[in-house]
Amino acid sequence: MTTVEHKVETFDSLNPATDEVVGTYPVHTEEDVAQAVARARNAYTWWNSLGYAGRAERLQRWKGIITRRGAQLAEVVHAETGKPHSDAMIEVVLAVDHTAWVAKNARKVLGPKRRAAGLLMANQAATVEYQALGVIGVIGPWNYPVFTPMGSIVYALAAGNAVVFKPSEYTPGVGKWLVETFAEAVPEYPVFQLLTGYGATGAALCRSGVDKLAFTGSAATGRKIMATCAETLTPVLIEAGGKDALLVDEDADIAAAADAAVWGGMSNAGQTCVGVERVYVHEKVYDAFVAKTVEIAKSVRAGSDPEAKIGPITMPAQLDIIRRHIADAIERGGKALVGGPDAVGEKFVQPTVLVDVPEDSIAVQDETFGPTLTIAKVKDMDEAVSKANDSRYGLGSTVFAKRRGMELARRLRSGMTAVNSVISFAGIPTLPFGGVGDSGFGRIHGPDGLKEFTRAKAIARQRFKPPIALTTFSRTEKTDAAVAKLITILHGKRK
Known part of the structure; x- marks a missing residue:
């Protein structure tokens, strides 16, 4: 019996100033994408179980690696985008600062909080917390290949999600560097994975069943992303262009x-x-x-x-x-x-x-x-x-x-x-980042950016039996009259 090996399609990343080949990367297929998302589902369960403190410790560890090797990362950015090394370092510095903030503040922003129950429901204890969505797909841009996608990646990770990242085909090396250094800080599970390729790979990520898709790019491509994600009712965050x-x-x-x-x-x-x-x-x-x-x-x-x-x-x-x-x-x-x-x-x-x-x-x-x-x-x-x-536009x-x-x-x-x-x-780091109109919708950065990758979970817990029971078929006319009188006292006054 002979084994037929399928040739993996690849593409080259070029230095735009010289056309020199910087690196060669696989064009990941729909099957590759599905497998990555499946691995992320398993990784998410473990990552989310670490809690805010466990995730913060690992994000701080990753932040340290990025900081110590910042010049190396800036050189990758320089090689793939052509921007001066000093400008690339600005990206790195900002990404480190955002990572530090999100690791420190995720619990404070997303953890359980008491809410007032109101007089009518005074027997209830009301709380809200923000729970991770699961697996987040991130499609990043080439113009700021570190700072921009990290605004989604680290906020999604801090909130307890696993992330599957498809960088631009112009800057796959930057994505590879980020994923590999994260794996050094978090070697246990593939919490943060890389996909490389062209538009078809991104479309496959949209259809893969991720729990949310964060995209940065043009308004035209953003519309295509939304249309594709709509097939599976996958929510999207769009950061498009500006004028x-x-x-x-x-x-x-x-x-x-x-x-x-x-x-x-x-x-x-x-x-x-x-x-x-x-x-x-x-x-x-x-x-x-x-x-x-x-x-x-x-x-x-x-x-x-x-x-x-x-x-x-x-x-x-x-x-x-x-x-x-x-x-x-x-x-x-x-x-x-x-x-x-x-x-x-x-x-x-x-x-x-x-x-x-x-x-x-x-x-x-x-x-x-x-x-x-x-x-x-x-x-x-x-x-x-x-x-x-x-x-x-309105960015x-x-x-x-x-x-x-x-x-x-x-x-x-x-x-x-x-x-x-x-x-x-x-x-x-505390300010939300995003636009209106053709510049997109949704926000990264700050408390809003953390909440963007979560779902609000409301919990009402009865502390004692209510003097007036509303949610029962044994409710009497006397009860209805008491409720009507109470609501009139509370809200019926003329101003």
Whole structure:
């Protein structure tokens, strides 16, 4: 008898700056996915039984490994995304900080809590707690391959779930590194597993019967994820794209606002979901802001050498989108004060600052995901808020203002706003992270992020027999009359 071996399909992870092969990974099949989820079911039972203290101890152990080998992880990120090593380290640092917070606070957020039973049910003791869902599927992005998926992974783990992780096909090595180091900290069961491959592998994860699917990526792919998960009524968390706005009021610190605009718009080569893409500036400070922004933007250069401040465009298909957005803006009357059509190369895009761009152009309406900024003059902040909110996206936003910062922040239709800083909300572990509209729904980070991977469990325990029994067929007319009188006393008063 001869044995026929099936050849495993593989794919290469490439350095986007050099096209050098960084690693080779299997394309996991639907059967592979089903097996991983089955293993996760068994692992979940053990992991959940450890309780908050046991899980916290192991997460802290993993956090220590990531911290000690942070430079190694940053190098993997650099190799697969092309971003500078120092920017990759920022991801690692933020992920470590979130891991530390979630390990310390999971019990406090999710553990049993007393709730008031009310006068009508005064004989009951009411409690609520948040129980793990079971197995969580996570589909991660390539632009921040450590920080972004870890916002789902560590929160799901701390809540007591097992996790099956499918990183982007552009950054499988980062996923492999995370899963292997977790296995060093938690060797007993495959609590955190890796799947690699393309869209079909992700679709298989959606159909696999996981208890929730957390996805980060484009709105278009998010819709496909939702449709696929709907087949099995699998709940989803979607963190999609953004077209984030920055508002500059007349009393703003102009130098700080310009610095924030350039860093928020061009760090990571503009490949940031919560990065700045649109800027609305009060007419009284418009000229000064534009001049300072142009000055700073001219000092930023994309390249693969150590002196370059931003790296390549990780996903080659994005180059055409960036090129088309810049061309459309200029064809419709916009001006490039920095960069322009020639800024888009074969792998790198140099910073581009555009002004006088019509609001209905694709450079203003659609996510560019490149190192570009559009700057528009407004007569006041009411106009700025109106234009900022005129978007199908609603992820992050930024306000620079001394007097009206908080007021303007509250008026912006976005999940998060930074006042007099940029993207600062992402680095604060206690704050929820997520958007509205085409930017998705659900939240990671903070107490909301922990609860996202749990189900609320309500328990009512009778402490003594009630003076008025409602849940019985032996209830009398006298009882009904007493209840009616009591509810009138409690709630029937005219105000």
